[in-house]
Amino acid sequence: MPVHVDDIMKLLCHVSDHEKMKATVKHSAKGALVAAAGAFFGGLVGGPPGIAVGGAVGGAMGAWMTSGQFKPIPQIILELTPVQQQSLCDDVYLLIRNLDWTDATQLIMLVMGNCSLKQQVVAALVNYISKELQAEIQYGD
Structure with missing residues (x-):
């Protein structure tokens, strides 16, 4: 099955929205x-x-100006470059490659229905955002 970048991006947006995840890139140079x-x-x-x-x-x-600039993760995901999206998708695909899905809705249902798999997908997303984008993750409102 070819990697469906759009399906995986929709999955990641749904999961991060469900978890109410936000991130901020540290602007230490500006501060x-x-x-x-x-x-x-x-x-x-x-x-x-x-x-x-x-x-x-x-x-x-400087500390005041750079603090509290959190963006919702779904927004950050959609703003990634195609190369960054592909890299993130490759990481997540390793976790879901054994699933058989036809569209994003079915993929979301399969992942959200499996707590362990959902946690692994969230962990992969957090790892990517933290390491590749040097962002700090926050959960909840």
Whole structure:
């Protein structure tokens, strides 16, 4: 059976929506830039003590700006490039290759009906999102 990328993408969207999964890519470079800018401007205005104050204020602002930027996993899945989608599908296909399905709806029913398989699919998705996208996963509302 050929790998049906669309079916697997629909499965992953359904499972992640069911689990209420969200993710955020850590924007550490953006936060560091804000902290550095704060230290720089603090140094211009207040000399050495201004560097310390500006760095602290800039660091706090950088942390605030980059926190809480969670996106629903289904949205992230749909925004993946075709190459990323294929890579994710290949990982998940290893888990579901023994299933016989004709469309996405049937695949979703087969996976959702098997708790162990569903957990394996969720684990594969979390592993991909965490490692390949360097994202932090959050469950629930």
